Every structure is written in structure tokens, then in C-alpha cells.
Amino acid sequence: MSLFETGLDCIVLNGTVVTAADIGRYDVGIKDGKIALLAPALALANVPASRVIDAEGAYVMPGGVDAHVHLAEPELFGKGRSVDDYTSGTRSAIAGGTTTIIAFAPQDKKDSSLLIALDDVHQKAVKNTYCDYSFHMIVSNPCQQVLDEFPVLRERGISSVKIYMTYEALQLRDRQILDVLLQARTHGVTTMVHAENGDMLSWMTEQLESRALLAPKYHVTSRPPILEREATNRAIALGQLVGAPILIVHVSSPQAANAIREAQTHGLPVFAETCPQYLFLTRSDLDQPGFEGAKCVCSPPPRDGPSDLEAIWKGLENGTFTILSSDHCAFLYDDAVHGKKSAISEDAPLGRFKYIPNGCPGVETRLPLVLSATRLRPQRFVELTSTNPAKLYGLYPQKGALIPGVSDADLVIWYPELEPFPVTNAALHHSADYTPFEGHRVCQWPRYTLLRGELVWDRDNGGIVGAKGVGQFVHRGRSAFCDEQPPWDVDQY
Numbered sequence: 001m002s003l004f005e006t007g008l009d010c011i012v013l014n015g016t017v018v019t020a021a022d023i024g025r026y027d028v029g030i031k032d033g034k035i036a037l038l039a040p041a042l043a044l045a046n047v048p049a050s051r052v053i054d055a056e057g058a059y060v061m062p063g064g065v066d067a068h069v070h071l072a073e074p075e076l077f078g079k080g081r082s083v084d085d086y087t088s089g090t091r092s093a094i095a096g097g098t099t100t101i102i103a104f105a106p107q108d109k110k111d112s113s114l115l116i117a118l119d120d121v122h123q124k125a126v127k128n129t130y131c132d133y134s135f136h137m138i139v140s141n142p143c144q145q146v147l148d149e150f151p152v153l154r155e156r157g158i159s160s161v162k163i164y165m166t167y168e169a170l171q172l173r174d175r176q177i178l179d180v181l182l183q184a185r186t187h188g189v190t191t192m193v194h195a196e197n198g199d200m201l202s203w204m205t206e207q208l209e210s211r212a213l214l215a216p217k218y219h220v221t222s223r224p225p226i227l228e229r230e231a232t233n234r235a236i237a238l239g240q241l242v243g244a245p246i247l248i249v250h251v252s253s254p255q256a257a258n259a260i261r262e263a264q265t266h267g268l269p270v271f272a273e274t275c276p277q278y279l280f281l282t283r284s285d286l287d288q289p290g291f292e293g294a295k296c297v298c299s300p301p302p303r304d305g306p307s308d309l310e311a312i313w314k315g316l317e318n319g320t321f322t323i324l325s326s327d328h329c330a331f332l333y334d335d336a337v338h339g340k341k342s343a344i345s346e347d348a349p350l351g352r353f354k355y356i357p358n359g360c361p362g363v364e365t366r367l368p369l370v371l372s373a374t375r376l377r378p379q380r381f382v383e384l385t386s387t388n389p390a391k392l393y394g395l396y397p398q399k400g401a402l403i404p405g406v407s408d409a410d411l412v413i414w415y416p417e418l419e420p421f422p423v424t425n426a427a428l429h430h431s432a433d434y435t436p437f438e439g440h441r442v443c444q445w446p447r448y449t450l451l452r453g454e455l456v457w458d459r460d461n462g463g464i465v466g467a468k469g470v471g472q473f474v475h476r477g478r479s480a481f482c483d484e485q486p487p488w489d490v491d492q493y
């Protein structure tokens with residue numbers, strides 16, 4: 001029997017369907033949680049379905065894949081404790097059109113296994129999420145046992161690790177980075193790198209502290225672009241030595257973007273991510289009266305001005321950046337124990353920047369902010385925010401695509417048009433008490449979000465309509481961007 005006789009579970013009629021490759025007027029048919037078919041506009045108008053969504057004049061896109069989300073992480077440095085857990089973080093995700101997140105499983109430096117941390121995040125997430133999820137493994141102690149566990153990670157559906165070139169609790173030495181990169185290459189694992197030079201950073205911080213320059217804005221001064229550029233160049237060189245693909249996360253400065261572009265021009269498998277904070281925020285957002293600037297403290301920091309933002313937009317348009325993620329890492333502002341205000345003390349009433357928990361919320365605002373800016377072609381927007389993260393991290397084409405019979409029916413459906421309105425924290429669904437994008441004007445917001453064919457977000461009728469616990473762990477394969485290569489051998493040098 002054809003689908004036309006048995007009926008469909010859901011039909012999205014007459015929308016402007018956008019994928020990474022195409023844009024056009026189609027109907028989308030959904031059956032058993034999968035995309036069943038795409039048909040010419042209104043061809044499905046008379047097909048029976050349990051649910052029909054009229055998307056006339058609106059974009060219909062594969063659900064967002066946010067590959068950089070910090071949830072429920074332990075206090076690894078300082079007193080900051082993330083306020084979003086797997087429930088509130090994924091609730092915020094679906095309200096912003098994101099149907100899959102990749103969060104982090106942070107290894108404790110004292111552990112000589114990765115699997116403790118992996119079991120721990122599974123426990124935190126299972127039955128608690130509103131959207132689908134996976135984890136990147138943060139490797140902070142790459143001892144032999146840990147390196148030997150890489151094949152186990154793959155068996156368990158984890159195909160990416162993240163390493164840090166800064167932060168005492170996480171920072172690896174270059175030789176440790178090489179160990180990770182070689183093992184990652186061998187086992188089809190993608191390595192994400194936080195590229196800031198940790199020693200330059202602590203040295204700069206000491207200089208500022210000794211001159212009593214402590215306010216939030218000095219967070220930017222403590223991490224000039226050269227520190228990001230140096231670490232980016234070094235990460236590229238380390239990857240090149242062992243022929244391993246790398247992804248530089250949250251690139252903020254034109255200098256680092258240029259270094260990445262140059263490596264790509266030489267054919268190196270160097271990928272890059274940027275985030276909305278580097279498209280919309282600048283140093284002046286940290287230079288606010290009192291302690292307010294702490295709200296925008298994240299690392300790397302927002303850069304100096306419009307020409308920096310412009311260079312990052314340019315890199316999104318011209319292919320330098322592969323993906324656009326949120327780096328959602330939410331702390332309460334008004335919390336003196338685990339929030340931003342834990343950096344305030346009696347002798348430093350405006351806080352000490354070095355103690356301000358690093359991070360901003362953004363999983364919900366990522367898609368609407370960037371789509372509203374209308375800088376990117378719709379197809380490129382989908383590619384950067386859904387298709388490429390799915391490909392890069394081994395989720396494609398289950399996620400990030402609309403391939404009949406293959407792709408999950410994860411969709412974000414926008415409005416035909418909206419009067420521009422300001423983002424307000426009151427309208428968001430995370431647990432943070434602020435958004436760094438308060439007052440930024442948008443003209444797009446997800447109207448509906450579907451997860452595997454089920455309506456989970458209906459902005460005008462109930463808001464969050466999905467249930468906590470419907471989200472599933474997604475088993476990931478190897479990156480579609482990282483080809484198998486012959487084994488590396490020292491002899492080649």
C-alpha cells in the first residue's frame with residue numbers, strides 16, 4: 001500500500017523547505033518518526049494525516065544541531081557551577097529550534113579512565129531531556145589506559161574528544177596533545193581544540209592583578225587575540241605532524257580565523273567553529289557599569305569592535321568556518337556562591353575578573369539571532385547550524401538532512417514574517433537569570449519544533465509541548481569529513 005492510502009503521521013504543507021543544498025516550495029510527509037517524502041507544494045493537501053501544519057510562506061528546515069553545549073558540569077575550575085542541567089538546557093534548545101545537542105563528558109584529571117565520566121553523563125541525561133543528545137569526551141589526563149579506551153568510545157557511539165590548551169584543571173602539554181591526536185586519527189575520532197595559550201593568559205592575568213586592574217572588562221585584556229592565534233597555529237602544527245584532523249572550537253578573532261584559512265588553503269584537515277557571541281558582542285559589552293560586564297565573560301572573549309565581527313561573518317560566508325554552535329555555558333548572574341557574583345569579595349566590590357565563571361547561555365538564541373541577521377543564504381545557514389555539525393560529528397544523515405526514509409523527522413518551522421522584537425530573558429527557557437543578547441532585535445523565532453515527528457515546541461499554543469524524557473541518546477559514527485588514512489609512521493619524516 002502506498003503512503004497515500006495508509007496516511008501519514010504528520011504533513012507540513014506548502015513551506016519553503018531549506019536544506020544545505022536546496023531551497024524550494026515543498027510539502028513534507030512524516031511517518032514513524034522519519035521523513036517519508038517531499039512532494040511538490042500542496043500535493044499532499046488531501047492525504048490523510050494525524051497532524052497537518054500549514055507552513056505557507058515560512059521556512060521549514062532540518063532541526064538545529066548544536067554541537068557545543070555545556071550542561072550540569074562539575075566545578076572544574078573556580079566556584080562556577082553551570083545552572084542548566086540536561087532538562088533545562090534541552091528545554092531551552094527545542095524552544096530555539098534545536099533538536100540535537102552534543103554536550104560534554106569531562107574527565108577528571110585524577111581519573112585514569114574516560115568511562116567513569118561517560119557513565120556519569122549518561123546517567124544525568126537519560127530520561128531527562130527534551131531533545132536528542134550525544135557527548136564529546138573531554139580528555140584531561142591522556143594516560144596509556146585512556147588512550148587505549150578510544151576504540152571503546154567508538155563502540156559506545158562517541159566519535160569526538162575535546163582537549164584544552166588552557167585552564168589548569170584541563171590543560172594538556174603539547175606532547176600529550178600529540179598522543180591524543182595520533183590515537184584519535186587511528187580510531188576515527190575527531191579532536192576539538194580549545195586554542196588559547198594558557199601560560200600567556202596566566203602571565204597577563206598576573207600583570208593585571210598586580211596593577212589592581214580587576215573589573216570584568218579586563219577579562220578581555222587578559223586574553224588578547226595573539227594568545228588565541230598562537231595556540232591556533234600550534235594546534236594546526238601539532239595536527240599536521242601526525243596528519244590528524246582537528247576542529248578549533250569557538251574561534252573569536254580574525255587573526256585565528258586567518259591562520260585557519262591559511263591551513264585550509266594548504267589542504268590540511270582543519271575545521272573551525274564560531275558562535276553568536278563572536279558575531280554580536282564586543283569588548284564594550286564587558287565594559288558596563290558596576291559588575292554587569294560579567295554577564296558577557298566567556299572565553300575566548302568578545303573582540304574589539306565591528307571589524308572583528310565582520311571578519312567572523314565573512315568567515316562563515318566564505319567557508320572558513322564549518323559549523324556555528326552556541327557554546328552554551330550558563331551561570332547565574334545574581335548568585336554569589338556558584339554564579340558570576342562569586343567573583344565579588346569585600347576587598348574587590350567590582351569583582352576580580354579572574355574568578356568570574358567563564359561562559360554565557362545561548363542554546364535557545366543561536367538560530368533566531370543568526371537567521372534574523374539575514375547575512376547568510378538560507379542554505380548556508382542550514383549547513384552551518386545543522387548539516388555540517390551532523391556530518392562533522394558522525395550524525396549524518398540521520399540528523400541534519402531531510403532524506404526520505406533515512407533522516408529523522410526533526411524540523412524547525414519558522415513564521416511567515418514577524419515584526420522585529422527584542423530578545424528578552426523572560427521569554428527564554430533556560431535556568432539562567434539573564435541572556436547576553438538582551439535587547440538584540442530579531443525578526444525570526446521558531447514557531448514549531450518537531451522531534452522525530454512529534455511536536456515538541458508550539459510557540460503560540462502551549463510553548464513547550466514535548467515531554468521531558470523523550471530525547472534519546474544518538475549513537476555516532478565517524479566524521480563524514482575525515483577520510484580514513486594509511487597508518488601514520490615516524491619514518492615518513
Ligand SMILES: *[C@@H]1O[C@H](CO)[C@@H](O)[C@H](O)[C@H]1NC(C)=O
Nearest residue numbers: 257258261311314315318320
Ligand atoms: C574568508 O574569511 C576568512 C576569515 O575572516 C579570511 O581570513 C579570508 O581572507 C576570507 N577569504 C576570502 C577569499 O575572502
